Amino acid sequence: MATIQLTVNRKAYEVDVDPQMPLLWVLRDVIGLTGTKFGCGIAQCGACTVHIDDAAVRSCAIPVESAANQSITTIEGLSADGSHPVQRAWEQIDVPQCGYCQAGQIMTAVALLKKNPNPTDEAINESMTNICRCGTYNRIKKAIKLAAEGA
Known part of the structure; x- marks a missing residue:
């Protein structure tokens, strides 16, 4: 065991x-932020996506010690009331079906729009590698474009 300093959603x-515990389990089981989901455990599906210093990362494959002394943002940290432009676009387009992957999808979309505020379909397809078992990919793309227009 080791004592590790984390900044999550602007809180210390x-x-x-x-130190090798995956960041996902620290966020969910130790800190109690359960919006970030476990999907595959091998960084393939993206349900566990969070931001470390504004970069989208799959938290199931990141040892917590690697995230120490960096700024971590979870879905709970985007906005307290769901007012982030991507969250509003998700709601307006009615993206979720089962909803399980959506926190990771939103976090990936936010990181994309920070790097590329007006992405093409090709850029969206390249960046949005998260898996949605319900197949809401067309609505996800539409919501990202709506969020880009609103930003």
Whole structure:
């Protein structure tokens, strides 16, 4: 065990965990932020996507020690009331079906729009590698374009 300093959603945390514990489990089980979901455990599906210093990362494959002293943002940290432009676009387009992957999808879309505020379909397809078992990809793309227009 080791004491690790984390900044999550602009709040400081000190956690006493195995430094190799995946960031996902620290966020969910130690800190109690359950918006970030477990999907595959091998960084393939994207349900666990969070931001580390504004970059989208798959938290199931990141050892917590790698995230120490960096700025971590989870879905709960985008906005307290769902007012982030991407969250509003998701709601307006009615993107979720089962909803399980949507936190990771939103976090990936936010990172995309920070890097590319007006993405083409090709750029969206290249960046949005998260898996949606319900197949809402067309609505996801439409919501990203709507969010880009609103930003």
